[in-house]
Amino acid sequence: MAILIDQKKKVLIQGITGREGRARTRLMLDYGTKVIGGVTPGHGGEEVFGLPVYDTVKEAVEAHGTIDVSVLFVPGPFVRDAAIEAIENGIKLLVIIPDRVPIHDTLTIVALARRKGASFIGPNTLGVISPHRAVLGMIGGRIETAREWFRPGDIGVISRSGGMTTSLSYYLTRAGLGQSTAVHIGGDAVVGETIPEIALRFEADPQTRLMVIFGEIGTTQEENLAQAIRAGKITKPIVAYIGGRGAKAGTRFSHAGAIIEGGRGGYESKVAALRSAGVHVAQTITELVETARRIHGMEVGNNQG
Secondary structure (H helix, E strand, O other): OOOOOOOOOEEEEEOOOOHHHHHHHHHHHHHOOEEEEEEOOOOOOOEEOOEEEEOOHHHHHHHHOOOOEEEEOOOHHHHHHHHHHHHHOOOOEEEEOOOOOOHHHHHHHHHHHHHHOOEEEOOOOOEEEEOOOEEEEOOOOOHHHHHHHOOEEEEEEEEOOHHHHHHHHHHHHHOOOOEEEEEEOOOOOOOOOOHHHHHHHHHHOOOOOEEEEEEEOOOOHHHHHHHHHHOOOOOOOEEEEEEOOOOOOOOEOOOOOOEOEOOEOOHHHHHHHHHHOOOEEEOOHHHHHHHHHHHHHHHHHHHHO
């Protein structure tokens, strides 16, 4: 199994006729993702790589039945309307790639998704990959990288950095550790599914034995993860690295969502919370991978014994 995406789920591309939409549709198709078509208003009746283009999501649903996922490649100012259209037409998972989505627009999408029983990854995300099954978005960049740097396995990767989502998976693969799914949750201050929510998905996934997390200063996602662990909601082992160790209060680090505010969200508070919950917090990426390999070996040995 995997979380969020596999080779069977039907995927729609909103903004398929744009430059990024076309390029990443090619990546997704080449990787084996079941893309069934796309939507660009005013381009209905066209084709992209043999896929039908519709003017509306409603038309796509009428043509193909239930659609599992929509990947959005529309400009930031138009994300809200595109997301609302997808959710209102029954699509339960959105992957919102663009950055510069206004926060109040994201909050509107959050509220609607909750009411409709839907969820989304992003905004400002590279996407999601289930190695050798399917990819959503632009994670991996090129098809050669996506095929070589990610390998099937039982480690769930969660990252707040797009680059580190790929890098962590590459280092794990080099160490002989495959991934069940790798998720870049997005770098904005407000995102859809957060670290603890993705961790809960991995907790329920029988394929995943261990989670590797790249966190950052800013927001309270990592502290909330620690709270979920202490509450017994998450029991699988976790190895984490927190970026932004040298940043001071009020500093923006790397992403819009990485801003220290008050007593929470800082490096020390995140590390302390995670360690108190039993998470292995590494000081370097090398240590992160080595610790993951050691714990993974113990988990496999225990299950075989």
